[in-house]
Amino acid sequence: MPPHHIAFGGFSHESNSFAPSQDVGLDHFLARRDRPPLLVGDELFDGLAQGSFPTTGFLRAIGPDARLHPLAWASGGAGGLVSDEAFEHVSGALLARLPAPGELDAIYLELHGAMATPRFDDPEAELLRRVRQAVGATVPIVVTLDYHANLSPDFARLIDGAVVYRTYPHVDRLACGEIAARLVQRLAGRGRVRGVALVHLPFLIPLQAQSTLTEPSRDIAAQSLADAGDIVSRCYAAGFPLCDTPWCGPSVMVHATNQATADAACHALVDRLMAARASFAVRLWPCEEAVSHAMRRARGPGSGPVVLADVQDNPGAGASSATTGILASLLRQDATDAVLGILWDPAAAAAAHALGEGARLTGSLGGHADAIDQPALAGPFEVERLGNGRFTTTGQVAGGNPTDLGPMALLRLGGVRVVVSSVRMQAFDPAPFHHLGVDPARAAILVLKSTCHFRADFGAMAREILLVEAPGDAVADPMRYPYQRLRAGVALRP
Template sequence: MSHPRIAVGGFLHETNTFAPSQATYEDFLRGGGAPPLSEGEAIFDAVAASNIGLCGFIDAPETRAWTLIPTLWTAASPSAHVTQDAFERIAARLLAAIDEAMPLDGVYLDLHGAMVAQHFDDGEGELLRRVRALVGEGVPIVATLDLHGNVTPMMVEQSDMLIAYRTYPHVDMAATGARCAAALAMLLASGQRPAKAFRQLGFLMPIAWQCTAEEPCRSLYAEVAAMESESLPSVSFLTGFPAADFADCGPSVIVYGADQARADEAADALVSRIAAQESAFAGQVFDPEAGVREAMRLAERAMKPVIIADTQDNPGAGGDSDTMGMLKALIACRAQRAAIGNVFDPASASAAHETGVGAVIRLALGGHSGVAGDSPLEAAFTVEALSDGRFIAPGPYYGGGRLDMGPSACLRIDDICVVVVSRKAQMADQAMYRSVGIEPLEQAILVNKSSVHFRADFAPIAETILVCAAPGPMAVDPGALPWKRLRPGVRTSPSGQAFVPAIEPA
């Protein structure tokens, strides 16, 4: 008896259509905070022993009875639109590899769910449509999705099962890949497809308040897991990525059931439960100097660092990780024993490497993205340490991943250390500080350019965590974004105003 032939691959991007920089083909080649683009057998080594959906799928018990055929896997740091060139080149190579692998018994794809290309609002829907057209209706297609996926009707229609992460910080990406393997095994064994129930909720959820270790998501996700049964093999709640200006942006629920009535009933019940918590998806936000002053006040008696989330310049949500609002606030408030990272500025990192450790150099640091209200910090800095930017990130989010931040430096101004890097990835692992000689445990204040992912590794060492809103492209309140193309009636903030499209002039 031959082993089932399963093609595996991935194409991931989280798109902030309001962000300053697009995702080019070269961005996918490099990978940033993810492995670089890999094809064929090289995929297995690229994702091995890491918190990646495909890794969990490959390592799942069910796959031991299958012949896995690697195609292509790639991801780029969140940004504005994926360029048409990048989307078409990558999609073509992925489809060609799947075509070459045929005949197939199944397809597994590691996707994000919030990709917007220059020429397709629904990047994953278009990709799944092409895969379905290639392999036919008889071959099951399953995919993992990020909890922040903006799921569309076409994504649900063109796949057999979509299974989303249940943690934010995403410490279960590999575990979700394993859940996908179990789902595909069920489909292969039964030869049947489950009924689908897909619902979109009526309000956008700020990402700063989507943490699944805190309410309201902690209880909601516990309920999601408890809903699954033999008759409801998969239940997913996606909080959505609230910075993609197209009709299907927002939270959603996907339920797969033994029959349509059970799937619909479960989906409607879950939507009602989430909707009842709408007002809880909000929290306290400080302006930069108020946040620093509060952190300094708390640090006077703290035994551990006070951590500030520079949430609006989160490179994990499309920011360029180079705004200077929080650093300027640290300087203005004369913060002591403070560190901030990562600041993406290849030119400044290169200048530090050219002058060497101990040198004092004058730089126009950061602020190069054209963000309203932001500008470079022109000042003298001391080069404290240099690094090639290559290291292992052992914390729960990166999960032992091999990061390459490019030439990096620790620059000091007053009693503040700045991590300057040449590639973007959010500050979600303590090793990112240690890679340039900063010991995070010895700091009174840490400012992380991240929204929630940093909590996985930093919450255990934090005295407390504050959220600050310095100028940046990822608005802590989605209602502040200049929406134009949402579906009518969606509330752009919890319990806020409903979106009304502008009337085009005749």
């Protein structure tokens, strides 16, 4: 059998429609952050050989027999809307490298599923439409998607199989890429898949209630399948509620060899979700109460830090990572031996580097660039440690990625040490803490700007975990989002 010709690439971003100050332009995709910058053509092989991206898993599993055609790959992480310029640039780089019609047996794309631009509610479907225009209507397309994908009917019809992350924290990105490689091999050269079913749940699920470390999400996500007889793939996507588009929210999508199988497999999982509807609930703590509880617990029996998750200032959901709500509360209550990260403040990091370690830094910290009204915190601060921000991640969510967060500083205010960066990164990995000489396991109180990913590496060390409702643009309660584009009839909570 001649080798299959397979094109591959990726374009992903998670768009928070309610954080306009975090909108991302082309520069964002061209800079190295906690992931590589835009890669084109052969750069994909070296650029994605390490790390923990789905494309890395795809490349490891696709096998030596495939003739690979690298396209382009860019990952924005999370923020506001992607600018139309950035969308056109990255899409253009990907489309320009597609072989001519008739030369391909299959395509693999690493997408997210919750990107939005000012022009497109569903830019990923738009990208797929253009790919189909370029390569012809019959080439099978397999995608990997984030667990937070918001899937549209157009999107489902444009692809032939999908692998959605089955974990939140997302610790299975590599594995999903490997599964996608096997699906691509199954479908290559066989034309389009005939059965497609997509059903949206009639409610949204807040991010903090989506963790697969607990029920009901653990059981639901485990029902996702790939390459199971007539079922090509069955995916549960929990949805990204902060993206104000018509098809926002949880859904089940099935691709199968025939429509009856797709419908049956889809409805079986939808029924399971509907039965679990009442159990998607998680308590959020008011800020002051969370801090006083943490201080009490930290003095009591047990070991490891009390972890306060600053869920609403999670940059991984498009927040600024610059709010000071919990920090101010720790200082007001005279907390000791507390560590907070990762606070985004390029100006404070630059000022600390200008002064040097051991200096006293006046001025203020955090609090700016938010859609919400959040004050900066007044100094002075002690510059305890400096770092150049270059390290390789070591955690389970996205380990092995060469990272550049720009100048970093460890600033001390009373009993609190703050890890400050010049580039935003969610606190899901211990490496940025170790980079500044901080062992997070030894803190009494550990404040992490993260909703759920932190659990993968900080969960086991935690004495107790509290999800805290402090100021931030990743508002936890969908009842408070000013939706304008969401389809009618969706309940904003389970």
